[in-house]
Amino acid sequence: MNATAAALLGLLDTSGxxxxxxxxxxxxQTRIGDFWxxxxxxxxxxxATLEQQGYIKxxxxxxxxxxxxxxxxxxRSTYKRWLVEELPAATVRVPLLLALAFGSxxxxxxxxxxxxxxRDEHAQRLAGYRELEVELxxxxxxxxxxxxxxxxMHYEEAVLRWFEALPADIAPxx
Amino acid sequence: MNATAAALLGLLDTSGxxxxxxxxxxxxQTRIGDFWxxxxxxxxxxxATLEQQGYIKxxxxxxxxxxxxxxxxxxRSTYKRWLVEELPAATVRVPLLLALAFGSxxxxxxxxxxxxxxRDEHAQRLAGYRELEVELxxxxxxxxxxxxxxxxMHYEEAVLRWFEALPADIAPxx
DNA sequence: GCTTGACAGTCCACTGTGGACGGTACACGA
DNA sequence: TCGTGTACCGTCCACAGTGGACTGTCAAGC
Numbered sequence: 001m002n003a004t005a006a007a008l009l010g011l012l013d014t015s016g017x018x019x020x021x022x023x024x025x026x027x028x029q030t031r032i033g034d035f036w037x038x039x040x041x042x043x044x045x046x047x048a049t050l051e052q053q054g055y056i057k058x059x060x061x062x063x064x065x066x067x068x069x070x071x072x073x074x075x076r077s078t079y080k081r082w083l084v085e086e087l088p089a090a091t092v093r094v095p096l097l098l099a100l101a102f103g104s105x106x107x108x109x110x111x112x113x114x115x116x117x118x119r120d121e122h123a124q125r126l127a128g129y130r131e132l133e134v135e136l137x138x139x140x141x142x143x144x145x146x147x148x149x150x151x152x153m154h155y156e157e158a159v160l161r162w163f164e165a166l167p168a169d170i171a172p173x174x
Numbered sequence: 175m176n177a178t179a180a181a182l183l184g185l186l187d188t189s190g191x192x193x194x195x196x197x198x199x200x201x202x203q204t205r206i207g208d209f210w211x212x213x214x215x216x217x218x219x220x221x222a223t224l225e226q227q228g229y230i231k232x233x234x235x236x237x238x239x240x241x242x243x244x245x246x247x248x249x250r251s252t253y254k255r256w257l258v259e260e261l262p263a264a265t266v267r268v269p270l271l272l273a274l275a276f277g278s279x280x281x282x283x284x285x286x287x288x289x290x291x292x293r294d295e296h297a298q299r300l301a302g303y304r305e306l307e308v309e310l311x312x313x314x315x316x317x318x319x320x321x322x323x324x325x326x327m328h329y330e331e332a333v334l335r336w337f338e339a340l341p342a343d344i345a346p347x348x
Numbered sequence: 349g350c351t352t353g354a355c356a357g358t359c360c361a362c363t364g365t366g367g368a369c370g371g372t373a374c375a376c377g378a
Numbered sequence: 379t380c381g382t383g384t385a386c387c388g389t390c391c392a393c394a395g396t397g398g399a400c401t402g403t404c405a406a407g408c
Binding site: 176 | 362363364365366367371372373
């Protein structure tokens with residue numbers, strides 16, 4: 001069992017329905033895509049091995065070979081156990097910091113351009129989160145979903161503050 | 175060219191020396207490990223293809239088959255161009271949020287344990303950064319290195335603030 | 349009817365992770 | 379001085395993750 005497999009089982013569980021690979025891929029993108037990316041290729045690969053292991057079971061294949069999967073009893077207990085017992089650490093990979101780390105050998109104006117572009121992306125993502133938060137305020141979403149959104153907002157705010165604290169010669173413009 | 179390859183070339187460049195795979199792996203861990211992980215296996219794989227592409231050149235193999243590599247002219251220009259032109263976006267993967275996203279089907283006490291453990295890890299990492307910052311205050315390090323450390327601190331502080339803002343039933347203890 | 353586009357799934361090449369493994373140098377104690 | 383343990387250099391492998399190319403199929407709209 002790995003994190004992606006557990007995520008798929010969790011999605012199947014909380015959706016309370018049978019889902020095909022395509023549906024799972026879309027659902028993963030919207031529900032956990034901000035902090036756990038899952039590509040389509042991997043969804044199908046994981047589904048194949050999950051079925052072999054007996055954690056999910058396919059129903060009758062429908063149009064376009066669509067196979068709806070449902071969670072089995074062992075699948076449900078397995079992913080829950082995995083979540084509380086084998087949760088790995090977070091990983092953060094920030095190419096911009098790579099460029100910054102070698103900043104002394106790069107032209108300052110190019111560096112500033114990179115910094116500015118990245119800052120704008122983060123600002124935009126934060127704006128998106130803020131909108132989402134307003135929508136969720138009315139809807140009655142469980143506090144766990146709110147917590148994940150809150151993480152995103154804390155993160156983006158921190159990154160934006162960091163951009164503002166950059167030394168003047170590479171600080172973002174405009 | 176990919177980010178890891180560029181990072182290795184950058185390390186070779188800024189070290190101003192010939193470095194073996196092992197030395198590069200260690201250097202990568204200390205200089206960029208906090209925001210760009212590079213495993214030993216990958217260092218050797220990348221070095222092999224970088225040499226094939228003519229971006230680095232091996233010197234005489236020393237003791238224990240150690241091969242010191244040096245950057246070539248084309249290697250230097252290639253990684254610099256890559257950094258300013260093909261820098262990919264950041265990726266963040268946070269398994270804890272996965273557990274939180276399925277929090278409604280998990281026992282609250284287990285969830286709280288996960289949250290608490292993660293909070294402690296982040297607190298420890300922030301403490302490490304703060305120590306490092308004090309050390310760097312005296313040493314005269316280039317502002318780019320400071321900027322990467324600053325990112326780490328902003329990030330860890332934000333995560334810790336987020337932990338404190340969690341709803342009471344899953345907020346970290348002690 | 350036919351085309352066109354969206355969709356379900358397959359496949360592949362490459363990147364990234366972690367650990368097992370074999371060989372070699374070297375330091376240190378018997 | 380002679381092992382011998384240990385740390386180190388590099389190789390290799392299996393699996394996880396990414397992104398795009400590709401096939402076949404359905405369905406809507408002309």
